[in-house]
Amino acid sequence: MMNHRHVGVGMFLVLAMVPAFLMGALDHLFISELVLFPNKGEYVAITNPTDETIHLGNYYLTDATDPENGKYYYHLPSGSNYWSESTSDFIARFPDTTLSPGDVLIVSLARRLDYESEYGKLPDLTLKEDLLSVSSEVSTIPTRLYGFMDDVSETLILFYWDGTSSVVKDVDYLLYGDVSLAVDKTDVPGYASDTPISQQSFAPVHGEDQKLIHSDEGSEPISGGNGITGHDETGEPLNVTWQVVNKTESKPKITSVQLSPTSPTTEDPLTFEVLVTDVSGALTVYLVTQFQDIKQEHSMNEQSPGSFSVELPPFESAGQLIYYAKAENAWGLKDSSIVQSVTITEPPEVLTIRDVRDNFDAYTDDIVTLRGVMTIGSGKLRTDRLSAYFQDNSGRGLNVYSPSMIDLPRGTDVEITGTLEEYNGVKEIIVSSHTIVGTAPLPEPLNITIETLRRDPMEYEGTFMELSGRISSRSDNIGGGSNIDIDDGTGSVTIRIWNTTNILVNEEGNVINDDLDSLLQVGNMITVRAVGGIYSDNAQLLAAYEEDFMPWVEGDEWEEGVTLHVAPYPFVPQAGEVLQYSFGFPSGVRLVLRVYDMSGRYVTTLFDEYKGLSRLITRTWDGRDASGRLLTPGQYIMHLEGTDRETGEVTYDLAPFVIAVRF
Secondary structure, three states, X not given: OOEOOOOOOOOOOOOOOOOHHHHHOOOOOEEEEEEOOOHHHOEEEEEOOOOOXXXXXXXXXXXXXXHHHOEOHHHHHHOOOOOOOOOOOOEEXXXXXXXXOOOXXXXXXXOXXXXXXXXXXXXXXXXXXXXXXXXXXXXXXXXXXXXXXXXXXXXXXXXXXXXXXXOOEEEEEEEEOOOOOXXXXXXXXXXXXXXXXXXXXXXXXXXXXXXXXXXXXXXXXXXXXXXXOOOOHHHOOHHHHEEEEEOOOOOOEEOOOEEEOOOOEOOOOEEEEEEEEOOOOOEEEEEEEEEOOEEEEEEOEEEEOXXXXXXXXXXXXXXXXXXXXXXXXXXXXXXXXXXXXXXXXXXXXXXXXXXXXXXXXXXXXXXXXEEEEEEEOOOOOOOOOEEEEEEXXXXXXXXXXXXOOOOOOOOXXXXXEEEEEXXXXXXXXXXXXXXXXXXXXXXXXXXXXXXXXHHOHHHHOOOEEEEEEEEEEEEOOOOOEEEXXXXXXXXXXXXXXXXXXXXXXXXXXXXXXXXXXXXXXXXXXXXXXXXXXXXXXXXXXXXXXXXXXXXXOOOEOOOOOOEEEEOOOOEOHHHOOOEEEEEEEOOOEEEEEEEEEOOOOEEEEEEEEEEOOOEEEEEEEOOEOOOOOEOOOEEEEEEEEEEEOOOOOEEEEEEEEEEOOOO
């Protein structure tokens, strides 16, 4: 209903002009119902379809058109010839009140008590008791009690005048019965051309127990006219946009559309919800959208009685989205929500862990907010305070530290605000506050060689990774933890398992996990998922969960005999380059892979081991001899020898390669 809040006279607010296809959803006040019979029950309904509260103090309503004597409402600024002066005609100004978005104002053309007697409720305003005469000298609202609207043909006009301008602005224009009282301001100074009377259409006349209803303006011209938003109100196809219905029938009442999220980005799906009140028993509801000149209609589904919604996928680009909902009921009556718009933006640039690690000096001692998934949770590396790790989708991780314990289990999706610092080579965020978003899968581990890790340990410190190799040594109870050294053929690195993790050795120094203890024996091949760490400026791996250790069978299945292949390119060990080689073998052989120079002198042994299963193994070599010295440029030979354990048969293969000069 109307909001009866008295305010000073001021300019009204309306929606900005919207694209043509959206004109079914109006951008200004409009006459939505007219009842002619009985005379005591005459009323006009005015609807505000916009998303703004509209002040009515400068709005006028009239049926006082007199073409024979040249008297028209648009002469009001001149002070003469602006109404017919007939006892059945009126020109009236609205009181200084407001009409809220989506609300309907009922103006009774009879007395309040007559309307209440007919409909069992009170109107919002009455012509005789609330609306104002436009003249201080003579009343422009005749004394008759009711029966103002002609039962056969009439013109009813809602218009706006600010009290000073030389012209008025059409708001809505209704002809019914015929065009005998039509208006055309084409040759009137100050006005644009209206639709010629011969081309104007008119609404039908309703009968007893019926009414006229109006939901949209159809194909009405939306520019170049005398309307308050530029429309040519005289060009509306009134014979189409006005309908005769039974009084008991009513169009659906639809609210403004609620959008979530309210400030969407190109990454957000959009959920639209609307409430529709209707008594017909059946509803069809659509969401109408326009984005980048593309119009679409989306069927809305009823989630609960009267509540409809639809979810649209994220829009791929930024821009303004215009939207409204429309509903049609079982009687074929329609309603639309107010036209709304939202700007879809690009998502804000998110600071990543890789960003701060790559520019750590610039962020040191700064307070930042980062979001990631815990890869090593709280209570694993320390039990007296928080020392843990998290990682985001940038592929890098960071130590999370707090002098007090915070419960952040592995897999926690958490947003952390804190200060960035570096301690003994470990980059960390000192927690000042945190928000747990939920849980999330662990990030995909980075798969690199030990040589790569060792070459730049600071690059991979804090990163969740996966490496495979042979256990070359193991020591328990070293400073409160176990050190497991693994070698993948490119180098070796220590896996640190703190006793506080309670996955191998407990804090009393006793082995408590026989299965893991058996797997982590010298000579075994394992795959480990761990977080890169730093100890005395050297790389190490921090492992805290039993499930992160797995047996590893190196290489691929192989069905042929002893074979050797060396990458066919020179390499420069002095420049840090490595040589890739592959060797295959059958089951049950002892394999020895050695390197010789071209004179036959021994250089180094790359592989010497009994293999029970046939495999094809690919490895790299850094060009060092048995003493760890880089070889000088020249030609060399890689020699693979396989001895069958049962028959003693020896097979071999060899491949030459070149160490090039560094330029």
